[in-house]
Amino acid sequence: xxxxxxxxxxxxxxxxxxxxxxxxxxxxxxxxxxxxxxxxxxxxxxxxxxxxxxxxxxxxxxxxxxxxxxxxxxxxxxxxxxxxxxxxxxxxxxxxxxxxxxxxxxxxxxxxxxxxxxxxxxxxxxxxxxxxxxxxxxxxxxxxxxxxxxxxxxxxxxxxxxxxxxxxxxxxxxxxxxxxxxxxxxxxxxxxxxxxxxxxxxxxxxxxxxxxxxxxxxxxxxxxxxxxxxxxxxxxxxxxxxxxxxxxxxxxxxxxxxxxxxxxxxxxxxxxxxxxxxxxxxxxxxxxxxxxxxxx
Amino acid sequence: xxxxxxxxxxxxxxxxxxxxxxxxxxxxxxxxxxxxxxxxxxxxxxxxxxxxxxxxxxxxxxxxxxxxxxxxxxxxxxxxxxxxxxxxxxxxxxxxxxxxxxxxxxxxxxxxxxxxxxxxxxxxxxxxxxxxxxxxxxxxxxxxxxxxxxxxxxxxxxxxxxxxxxxxxxxxxxxxxxxxxxxxxxxxxxxxxxxxxxxxxxxxxxxxxxxxxxxxxxxxxxxxxxxxxxxxxxxxxxxxxxxxxxxxxxxxxxxxxxxxxxxxxxxxxxxxxxxxxxxxxxxxxxxxxxxxxxxxxxxxxxxxxxxxxxxxxxxxxxxxxxxxxxxxxxxxxxxxxxxxxxxxxxx
Numbered sequence: 189x190x191x192x193x194x195x196x197x198x199x200x201x202x203x204x205x206x207x208x209x210x211x212x213x214x215x216x217x218x219x220x221x222x223x224x225x226x227x228x229x230x231x232x233x234x235x236x237x238x239x240x241x242x243x244x245x246x247x248x249x250x251x252x253x254x255x256x257x258x259x260x261x262x263x264x265x266x267x268x269x270x271x272x273x274x275x276x277x278x279x280x281x282x283x284x285x286x287x288x289x290x291x292x293x294x295x296x297x298x299x300x301x302x303x304x305x306x307x308x309x310x311x312x313x314x315x316x317x318x319x320x321x322x323x324x325x326x327x328x329x330x331x332x333x334x335x336x337x338x339x340x341x342x343x344x345x346x347x348x349x350x351x352x353x354x355x356x357x358x359x360x361x362x363x364x365x366x367x368x369x370x371x372x373x374x375x376x377x378x379x380x381x382x383x384x385x386x387x388x389x390x391x392x393x394x395x396x397x398x399x400x401x402x403x404x405x406x407x408x409x410x411x412x413x414x415x416x417x418x419x420x421x422x423x424x425x426x427x428x429x430x431x432x433x434x435x436x437x438x439x440x441x442x443x444x445x446x447x448x449x450x451x452x453x454x455x456x457x458x459x460x461x462x463x464x465x466x467x468x469x470x471x472x473x474x475x476x477x478x479x480x481x482x483x484x
Numbered sequence: 485x486x487x488x489x490x491x492x493x494x495x496x497x498x499x500x501x502x503x504x505x506x507x508x509x510x511x512x513x514x515x516x517x518x519x520x521x522x523x524x525x526x527x528x529x530x531x532x533x534x535x536x537x538x539x540x541x542x543x544x545x546x547x548x549x550x551x552x553x554x555x556x557x558x559x560x561x562x563x564x565x566x567x568x569x570x571x572x573x574x575x576x577x578x579x580x581x582x583x584x585x586x587x588x589x590x591x592x593x594x595x596x597x598x599x600x601x602x603x604x605x606x607x608x609x610x611x612x613x614x615x616x617x618x619x620x621x622x623x624x625x626x627x628x629x630x631x632x633x634x635x636x637x638x639x640x641x642x643x644x645x646x647x648x649x650x651x652x653x654x655x656x657x658x659x660x661x662x663x664x665x666x667x668x669x670x671x672x673x674x675x676x677x678x679x680x681x682x683x684x685x686x687x688x689x690x691x692x693x694x695x696x697x698x699x700x701x702x703x704x705x706x707x708x709x710x711x712x713x714x715x716x717x718x719x720x721x722x723x724x725x726x727x728x729x730x731x732x733x734x735x736x737x738x739x740x741x742x743x744x745x746x747x748x749x750x751x752x753x754x755x756x757x758x759x760x761x762x763x764x765x766x767x768x769x770x771x772x773x774x775x776x777x778x779x780x781x782x783x784x785x786x787x788x789x790x791x792x793x794x795x796x797x798x799x800x801x802x803x804x805x806x807x808x809x810x811x812x813x814x815x816x817x818x819x820x821x822x823x824x825x826x827x828x829x830x831x
C-alpha cells in the first residue's frame with residue numbers, strides 16, 4: 189500500500205466532461221457548416237439582447253405617411269403597410285422567435301425525457317401504454333397537431349409555445365427511451381441496484397447523465413422545427429397577434445402586398461430561414477461530433 | 485453440513501425461471517446450500533449452469549422475464565423472499581454486497597471513483613458528501629490502491645482493469661457487509677492480477693470477518709480461496725463438500741470430469757487433457773433423469789430415467805448421484821479411479 193501524504197497538493201485529473209467537450213469542440217471546428225451555424229446562433233442571441241436598444245424606429249407605432257417604402261438607407265428593409273420599419277420589427281422579433289424556440293423545446297424536452305426514461309426503465313405495461321400514446325401524437329403531422337391544440341386553447345404566443353412543446357414530446361420520448369433501454373442493460377446499473385439504490389436515484393443520477401448527447405442534439409434540431417412551426421401558426425393567425433413583431437405574423441400581414449412590395453414578406457421570410465438553417469446545420473454538426481461511432 | 489446457528493445464509497430449494505415466448509426455462513432448479521459465518525463458499529459450474537442466477541436471486545435482482553418461483557433464502561434467519569422491495573434495498577449494499585464480473589462496465593463512466601464509492605454510504609448511512617469522500621479514501625487504502633488521494637478524482641476510464649476491480653471491491657465493502665457475493669470477480673483480469681484480487685478478497689474477509697460466496701468456473705480459484713464448494717450442473721447442485729474433500733475425494737462423475745480436465749503441474753501429462761464429452765443440456769431439452777447422464781461415462785438406464793436426490797454422505801458433504809446410493813444397480817465403481825477408463829470407452 190502506498191504511503192499517504194494528505195497535504196501534498198494533488199493535481200485533479202481532467203474530468204471526462206471537459207475532455208469530451210474538448211474533443212467535441214475539435215470535431216465541431218473541423219465542420220465548417222456547423223461552425224457557421226454556431227456563430228449565427230451566437231449572433232442571433234446578441235441581436236435579440238442588444239438589438240432592441242440600437243434601433244431608432246418605433247416597433248408598433250404606425251407612420252401612415254411612409255407606407256410601403258422600399259429598402260433605403262433610412263429604412264434598411266423598407267416599411268410595411270402601416271409605415272413601420274421592417275428592420276426594427278425583425279430585430280425586435282428575434283427575441284420572440286428565440287423565446288418560442290427555446291421555451292417550447294425546454295418544455296417538450298422535460299416531459300419527453302421524463303416519459304422516455306420511465307418507459308425505457310420500467311418497460312412492460314408502462315412502456316406499452318406511454319409509447320402507444322406517443323405513437324398517437326406522432327401519427328399526426330406536427331403542424332396539424334399544433335394547429336389543433338392552438339385552436340382548442342385559443343391563439344396566443346403562450347399557446348403556440350405549449351402547442352409546439354406538446355408536439356415535441358414524442359420525439360424526445362422515443363429517443364430517450366431507446367437510449368435508456370441501451371444504458372439500462374449495462375452492468376453498472378445492476379451494480380448500483382446491488383448497492384441498494386432506489387429507482388429514482390438510478391434513473392436521474394446514473395442513467396440520465398449517460399444519455400445527454402442524443403438529448404442535446406435532438407433539442408438543437410428541434411428548435412429549428414419549433415421556430416418554423418410557430419411561424420406557420422402565426423402566419424395562419426393563430427399565434428402572436430398584431431401588432432407583435434412576430435415574423436410569421438409579419439409574413440401574413442405582407443402577403444396581400446407581395447406582388448407590389450416584395451420586401452414586406454422577403455425579409456421576415458429570410459430571417460426565419462436564417463434561424464432555422466442555423467439551428468439545423470449546427471444540430472447536424474453537433475450530432476456528428478457527439479456520435480462516438482464517427483470518432484476518427 | 486455445518487450447524488445451523490452459525491450459518492449466515494441458508495438457501496433452500498431455490499427455483500428461478502425465465503419465461504421466454506410462453507415457455508418456462510428453469511435456470512435454477514431447486515438449489516440448496518448454506519454458507520457458514522465467516523467462511524467462503526465457492527459455486528462452480530460451466531456457463532449456463534445457473535450460478536450467476538443463483539447469486540442474483542439472493543440479491544433479489546432477477547429482472548424480467550425472470551422470476552424467483554419458489555424456495556427460501558434465509559439470511560440471518562430471515563427469508564429474503566418475504567421482504568418488500570424497500571426492505572431489500574436496505575439490505576443490498578449494506579448487509580449483502582455484490583461484485584460483478586466485468587470491472588470495465590460495472591462502473592458508471594461519468595462519475596469519479598470517490599462519487600461511486602461514496603454512493604453506498606450516502607445511500608445507507610446518509611453521510612454528507614464530505615464524510616463520504618473520507619470514507620472513499622479509507623476504502624481505497626483498504627483495497628490497496630497506490631496513491632489513493634490521486635485516485636479519488638479519477639474517472640473509471642483512467643484506471644486499469646485490476647484497479648477498477650479493486651474499486652468495485654471498495655464500493656461493495658464500503659458499508660461493511662456481512663456477506664459478499666463475488667460473481668466471477670477475476671474472469672476479466674489477467675492471471676497475475678487475478679491472484680492479487682483473490683488474495684485481497686481473502687485478506688479482507690479475515691479482516692472484516694465477513695462471509696463470501698464466490699462464483700467461478702475456475703477450480704484453481706476455488707482451491708485457493710474457498711472453504712466449501714458447491715458444484716452446479718444444469719441448474720442443480722450435484723455436489724457440495726468442503727474444499728479438501730472435494731479435491732481429494734470427488735464423488736460425482738461431473739466433479740471428477742472437471743478435475744480431470746484441469747492441467748496439473750504435479751503429474752506428468754501424457755497426450756491430451758481429458759474433456760467431458762458432449763454439451764451442457766439446453767433448458768428446453770432437459771434429460772428426464774440425472775441431468776449429467778447423457779455425458780456420464782457410468783450412466784445406466786436408471787440414471788437416464790430417474791433424477792437422483794442430493795444425498796448426505798454423513799460428513800456434511802452431499803452428492804447427487806445414483807452410484808452413491810443403495811439403489812445403484814450397476815457394478816461397484818470408484819468414480820475417481822475408474823473415471824478415465826470408463827470415459828475412454830464412451831463413444
